[in-house]
Amino acid sequence: MYRTHTCGQLKIEDVDKMVSLAGWVQRSRDLGGMTFIDLRDRYGITQLVFNMETDSALCEKARKLGREFVIRISGKVAERSNKNLKIPTGEIEIICNKFDILNASEVPPFTIEDETDGGDELRMKYRYLDLRRSVMKKNLELRHRMAQEVRNYLSKQNFLEIETPVLIKSTPEGARDFVVPSRMNPGQFYALPQSPQTFKQLLMVAGYDRYFQIVKCFRDEDLRADRQPEFTQIDCEMAFVEQDDILDTFEGLTKNMLSNIKGVEITEAFPRMSYSEALENYGNDKPDIRFEMTLHEISGLVKGKGFEVFDSAEYVGAICAESCSEYSRKQVDALTDFVKKPQIGAKGLVYVKCNPDGSYKSSVDKFFDQDALAGWASELGAKPGDLLLVLAGDKSRTLSALSELRLEMGRTLGLMDKTIFAPLWVVDFPLLEWDEDSRRFYAMHHPFTSPRPEDIELLDSDPGKVRANAYDLVINGVEIGGGSIRIHDKALQQKMFKTLGFAPEEAEAQFGFLMNAFRFGAPPHGGIAFGFDRLVSLFAGLDSIRDVIAFPKNNSGRDVMIDSPAKIEEELLKELRLRIEQAKA
């Protein structure tokens, strides 16, 4: 054993003990006859003291230690004269009588501090150094504790963690699969799972009525800022349950996590909101309900007054920003610029200042008198001192732009406190989405989602109207989980594939095993999957998932540390019977 204690362990009670520690040199200071070194390991930092007077040779040697050298020391615990009460070991120091260098270190390419001077790319390339920073350690420790908590909670609820295969079969539905050529079956491929969906359904058919798994999933997508080609899900499924049973179970899990990990106690039930309500009131299907500022349609109040922009709009809607009536011209212009950004896409912004004196000042005074504006204010419940922000246009785009504007105002007004957790169930999603390009319906969740029984007859007459037994868990505007009650009837599943435009042979070739399974007594079942990376990052108060993943990939799906993907040996390609096509010039 290289040490008797860790660098986070020794306290004032340990004074006079002979100890040995091992770790990294965090920093070193020479003060006259003394050299002080902060020794760091996973558990903390302990101050070492070398005294020129009592052992000059050792002290000279200690002065040569550079940052990030790995050393092992022995010495006696002593009380510090100037205590550092910010760290748990700050009351003591070690008077060293011996040390060995276990490994030297070159000067690291960036500082190993909470606020490092290393840019993103450098930190990714030297991820093993980046991971030494205590903020990164806290993230990975949090991730570990959360995974343990999930497992212990679900195990106590009789869930079994069952591993499903990673080498499965490719299906063209949904996102693009990563594939794995099979050497033993040349010309054939495995695929990596986008989720264990069909396997967990088969486990329900097999009678394992409470399944979960914390599991890696894979999606070969063009990566957006906060996506990774491999990501981790808490994947769950239950049999003999209805939607409410699933919501209750996983609401229990979420409350338990918030309580045990974050110390946040939520006693009341999570609010439930329909998809259409979410769209109407928040402009999107994952509302951040930490603050109100809901959307209000005012089309009825504003049309026919000669203002062409409103008159020609499918939808006119507004939000009310509290206590913002004194916004300057510059502030309002900045908001206008914000909504006109291409990714938001509004044409312009109309404002109404509800002045403290009860009067109104708007950018459309020419068309609307004080009474008209008072009507808007009343519709939005605005008080004197508030500011109304109005957007108009095509309904779906305007809802989405208003949603972005609302979030922007939430950020500006400090309404998005990261220590507050506001969970919400969004329910009653549509079953299908129409795609204008391919002129067909797509499953909004996936083809195994059950329509609501009362809507099944609409599948033939008006498929777009069919609601699904599907639900999302949203916390602070982040979609944390989603799931549904599944189809467990062979005929209904076949009908669903038909509605999605699958030829019967196609459905059989791809999902025949599942429909076969439904022939032998499939129980009613449903489930949910949580994005574990996102959940951890939410709990860590981070905006990105990258820093809760030990070795993430960059936006091109590349691991710059190990330099992967990479070319492989010709020999291996030959064994796989593959040839790489050169790009066309």
Added chain:
Amino acid sequence: MYRTHTCGQLKIEDVDKMVSLAGWVQRSRDLGGMTFIDLRDRYGITQLVFNMETDSALCEKARKLGREFVIRISGKVAERSNKNLKIPTGEIEIICNKFDILNASEVPPFTIEDETDGGDELRMKYRYLDLRRSVMKKNLELRHRMAQEVRNYLSKQNFLEIETPVLIKSTPEGARDFVVPSRMNPGQFYALPQSPQTFKQLLMVAGYDRYFQIVKCFRDEDLRADRQPEFTQIDCEMAFVEQDDILDTFEGLTKNMLSNIKGVEITEAFPRMSYSEALENYGNDKPDIRFEMTLHEISGLVKGKGFEVFDSAEYVGAICAESCSEYSRKQVDALTDFVKKPQIGAKGLVYVKCNPDGSYKSSVDKFFDQDALAGWASELGAKPGDLLLVLAGDKSRTLSALSELRLEMGRTLGLMDKTIFAPLWVVDFPLLEWDEDSRRFYAMHHPFTSPRPEDIELLDSDPGKVRANAYDLVINGVEIGGGSIRIHDKALQQKMFKTLGFAPEEAEAQFGFLMNAFRFGAPPHGGIAFGFDRLVSLFAGLDSIRDVIAFPKNNSGRDVMIDSPAKIEEELLKELRLRIEQAKA
């Protein structure tokens, strides 16, 4: 909720309660005016009663239920007149007053019983039905509990579970990798990890001094009976430790598992045996020490007596089978046939019967008199009534054949009791293995294993003699885990790559990131990995790992249930810029 209780829950205390249950029809019996149905779910079986007298319509309907129909029932708990004390719910039955068919079932292709009539292939194709059998449920429940136990134990010991990437980089060393073509980087590939080896070492460099992970690993090998292309490891690594610290830690884990899962208490330390001792005494590096019957070399006693087979042999060795002197001609012939099988490869078998009267009878009486045979018997500690079995030939092949013969005798004599667990550490493995074909050394474990410090100088002069700081955990002759102290010094790692015949550029291209990491303060570290599938199968008393895996693949690496691997769409191949070469005619 479809039920108030599970089928394993209701007891005599529940008599008179109104309950509802849901599950599968296990079997059904019509006895005069009554119909009895055994209803099965994950938790057990409960007997349902339908009474023709009190509700003939319901009873008629119940009589039509086939095996594996999924039903939900309501009724009253009643005490059974003929109790079945073999099952926990055997004292009660449910007098049903209502039921619904939740799903019908065709007649399953094999019986859902512990002793099923389904062959291996059929069971694999309908794995979801096979998994309904209670023996399979017990296996998966055991696996779940073992995984939980590992996680809880290691977490309490301050280990962090940290996920390492699945999409990594291919390295030609070791077994063949599965590769994953990258669409975003055409012509380049990821590889699936054979183990998280380099990543866990980087975590040590990053300061996470106690890491573990229960993790899927992948190996594209021609599959032997008990191998799977994807398998699960308990992967562990520690920093600032020496070999003994690692053995102690994971001995603790193993004892805890044996105690908490199997109720087997082992208080003394696990025996430790050197690799060379294991080879000499047991003929292989994973001795089953549930029984003695060790190998003894008798070359010195037998040579030069004119028996050509012994005289020309590099090695002559024997085992002593207790109380087998009365073996018949037929039994001895069967043993001779056994050792002559091609996979064992001995030329023949010499026996010596130590007769109860103190005399000896051997197959080589012509060459060896009673005194000579008494000398052999004494060397092996044989008593009157024992049987000596002698093999001769090339040393390594003969050791291995004797080892097989020893195990065969152990099986025959009932010395391999599955309820006994005999763990053993095998230590002091050689660092390198010479391969005659390629005329180079290979790493016996992997290229990151540290030589013993005192043997480092032999790396230049006599590499084959260098011992490694490597160890295996063997239980009942099964290699459960293996690991080593790793190299943490850049220069030594480079020397090791050179010894293994890597050109410097090659080593740099493949493992540059690791050697780079060693430049920045790598601590001494080491670890171990357990084969989780094998550990579970050992605990379950099974001979194969297949039945502790929910969805295993067959010996051609094929999942016959989902029919994978399979062809993929041309479109996807094109996006990956790959072409499949046709097989040569």
